[in-house]
Amino acid sequence: MAPSSAPPGVVPPGVVPPGTVPHTSVGSSSAVHAAPAPYVRRREDVLLRAPSRRNQPHLHLDKLNGALWFGTDPEVHALIRATWQGNYWGSWASWNFVPPEKKDQWWHAFIQHYYWEDQFHDEIYLKWKKQTQVTVCGRISQNRRDNRQPSYMSDTHWATMVEKYSTEQAKKKNAKAVKSRKSASDGKKMHKHGAGPRCFLNIEYKMMVDEGLDEPPSYTALARKTHTGKDGSFLDERTEELVLEVEEAIEEMLQDGSPLGDIQTDSTAASNSKRYLLNQEYIKRGKTKKGTVYGLGSVQYKNSSASVPIPVSLKRNLDVDMHMSGFETTISEVKEDIAGVKEDFSALKTEINAFKTEVTGGMSASQATLNIILQTLKSQASTPASTAQPFQPQAQSQPQGQPQAPVQSQHQPQPQAQSTALPQHLTTNNQSDLHRWCQELGM
Structure with a gap:
């Protein structure tokens, strides 16, 4: 292949720059319906973190403080049904035929109507998706069986759907599904x-x-x-x-x-x-x-x-x-x-x-x-202390200058050594009385 002779900065004809989506006509069957994933993800993150969501009804599995939950509260399913019916506009017989950008719009609308904790995000998305699938398929199938055009589908889209499901191949597939739905195992009803x-x-x-x-x-x-x-x-x-x-x-x-x-x-x-x-x-x-x-x-x-x-x-x-x-x-x-x-x-x-x-x-x-x-004891000890020693008069004074000689009789007994006997107030009898007194007092 010959190298391109286009000047710098100019994209040669037929070459698609990286990161861009090729433009196709609206009526082409290969039209790209989905927006780039990063943009959709950024928009979803912004919606999830919007402060206004705190004021919306709370979704919680255990219904804490009056919270709502799928199946338990019919109003959740009613909102899902009203959301896709109000923004359908296509000959889509089931969820598989709905364009991705339309699914994103329905999901983003649900995000703005309720609040939930991050830990329940994946579970809530799966339950929302399942409920949307069931209601889309169920409602359209019921309308098709009753040959009744729904109010949320245009005449052109309804005619296209009726024509599609009137073919022999579609009739055989429908008959097989009816038989499977009415079947029962073990010969039961x-x-x-x-x-x-x-x-x-x-x-x-x-x-x-x-x-x-x-x-x-x-x-x-x-x-x-x-x-x-x-x-x-x-x-x-x-x-x-x-x-x-x-x-x-x-x-x-x-x-x-x-x-x-x-x-x-x-x-x-x-x-x-x-x-x-x-x-x-x-x-x-x-x-x-x-x-x-x-x-x-x-x-x-x-x-x-x-x-x-x-x-x-x-x-x-x-x-x-x-x-x-x-x-x-x-x-x-x-x-x-x-x-x-x-x-x-x-x-x-x-x-x-x-x-x-x-x-x-x-x-x-x-x-x-x-x-x-x-x-x-102190009072008894102090009472006889003044009479313990008898009074002895002082000897007459001798003339001055003469030595005083002690007058002592040979027959007078010598002074005894200091006695170790108990005083009179602590005699044996008194000790017995004190011991008896202590016993009476319980000591």
Whole structure:
């Protein structure tokens, strides 16, 4: 290929600069409908972080503080349906035929109507996408079967769609889908429920509110609620067989040897544990070839992940709930033990304070008694001190200048050495009296 002779900065004819999108006519079948991904992503980030979203209704899985959630609150699905119906304008028979920029517009409109935490973003997008797919396909299919043109589709688009689905190939595909939808395994009748247009998640939430439950009802209770008539009889054979088998298996398990242990003394704990067992058995027996659990409807998609099979996801969530329930029970028991220890410590502290008061009072009484004894001894010792030595007159003075000679009789006894005997006030009799007095005082 000959090198280009175009001057610098000028793009030769037929050469597309890197990073640009080739321009095509609107009527071309190869027209590029999607905007560049970076632009769409930047716009989505701006919408998600808009301060005004804080004032929008809150979406939360556990409906904290009155939050909304898919399936549980019909208004969320109503907004999704109104969004795509108000901005459709195409002969698109299903989600797969909708242009990417139109999908982005619907999703961005949903972002601006609700607020949610970042941790739920991926899950909310998947649920929004699934609900949009279901409603688009369901509404258009229903209108096509009834040959009724929807108000959100123009005459031209409706004529194009009718023409497309009037071909022999489209009719064969439709007949195959109808047969598959009405089929039933094991020779049973087609699946049927009595929930009507209500979502199973909404029915589950209503059961919690009406019955005053803190936890969702068991899968067997939900299946009975959604698959029985007004007289209580089952409308679906397979659901009836599944529910009865699960309930019978759990009753036998509890009779043979309850795995609930000592928690049966607590009615709430026993009820929750039995619900866990029922759900475990229902998941194990209700698996289908399509990777779902029979008879649960939209409830099985709660907390589900696109990369994990539905039964595995339900089993994992159930195990987490069981562990959390046991953890909460342990925490409650620890709190009770701590409260008991605090009460014992408080009683011990009271006893110690009382003992200190008693000891202090006893020491004070003993000190007072000792002071009295010491004062008594001091008074007794000072009383005979003045009369202990007899009075002796002084000798007559000698004339000055003469030496004084001591006058001493030969018969006078010599002065004795200092006596070591006890004074008169501490005689043996007095010591006996003091000892008897101390005994009377309890010393």
